[in-house]
Amino acid sequence: MTDAAIQPDAPVATAQAGDTAADSYHYALMRRAINEIDSADAPLTLDDLASRMKMSPAHFQRLFSAWVGVSPKRYQQYLTIDHARSLLAHRHTTLDTALQTGLSGTGRLHDLFLTWEAMSPGEYAAGGDGLMIRWSQIPTPFGPALVMVTDKGICGIAFTAETGPGAAWADMAARWPKAAFKEDDAAIRQLAGPVFAGRGETRLHMLGAPFQIKVWEALLQIPSGHVATYSDIARRIGADRAVRAVGTAVGRNPVSFLIPCHRAIRKSGGLGGYHWGLPVKRAMLAWESARTDSL
Structure with missing residues (x-):
């Protein structure tokens, strides 16, 4: 079995929010955002994140909300390493x-x-x-x-x-x-x-x-x-x-x-x-x- 045999189709950017194709496309963006957050020395603003993702702040905000239902700022807090410690303290x-x-x-x-x-x-x-x-x-x-x-x-x-x-x-x-x-x-x-x-x-x-x-x-x-x-x-x-x-x-x-x-x-x-x-x-x-x- 070769890699090419199971290579997935490219995400469809026009998929409707709420279906798994759209969610998968949004996750690809979130994956890039995670990398940006990890490499930053301090928390990133909406404008900073959107710029690094080569998107407008409004479009980036819409995609974030469609995928997770909270603002990029709030989601960024969930993605930090400290979030796991917070979960351990409050939702253990x-x-x-x-x-x-x-x-x-x-x-x-x-x-x-x-x-x-x-x-x-x-x-x-x-x-x-x-x-x-x-x-x-x-x-x-x-x-x-x-x-x-x-x-x-x-x-x-x-x-x-x-x-x-x-x-x-x-x-x-x-x-x-x-x-x-x-x-x-x-x-x-x-x-x-x-x-x-x-x-x-x-x-x-x-x-x-x-x-x-x-x-x-x-x-x-x-x-x-x-x-x-x-x-x-x-x-x-x-x-x-x-x-x-x-x-x-x-x-x-x-x-x-x-x-x-x-x-x-x-x-x-x-x-x-x-x-x-x-x-x-x-x-x-x-x-x-x-x-x-x-x-």
Whole structure:
């Protein structure tokens, strides 16, 4: 499989706000804005940011609002490194009480209903032997994503804006070394398209070792707009001393965003790592925080 075989179409600048193509186009702009913010010595004004993006302030403001619903100044605050520390101080979810307080059932993806099934130990050991996996790249609010599905549901989501499509393909396909793969753009868009629009029921088909599955279950208890530490997750699954192993399992999550590994951060408030690039993780946390604040 070559990079060219899965190279996504260029974003369509004329897409209507509110659909995933428009969101993906806006994320490409946000990615550039993140780079500008990171390289600046001080906070940037609207005029500064717009100039660096080679856009008029009014047009830049409109695109920002269409994507995230807050001003560029406010969103810039969400993108700073200190935002993770603020989340830790004010929206730190203790996983043992999340279900009791009702947090983990709210604010996921609007009214999205998520169900999932883990592959059996035999299926896991077989490396996908006899399994047909359909795939395609689709636009998402966080840039293009490689999405893979089985007959039972979505089995992989990889964001390619930072890693590139070829590296994402090699990473995801290697998890099922004996599976057969078929490109099926229509099927993927029909199944995965509603996921990023926050509509309907979504089925996941998870491939992972028992320890990894436990970690991913804990991640599902972190509500949108909140965070938990790797230590919290370790305690939740009864493996207090296995923080490093938890971090590895978080990074191996095959269905990014839906199983929200981006909501796991360090005790210090640092973001830690993210398998598909820290700019994507920061954008996800900022995007969710803005929406949580607007409720």
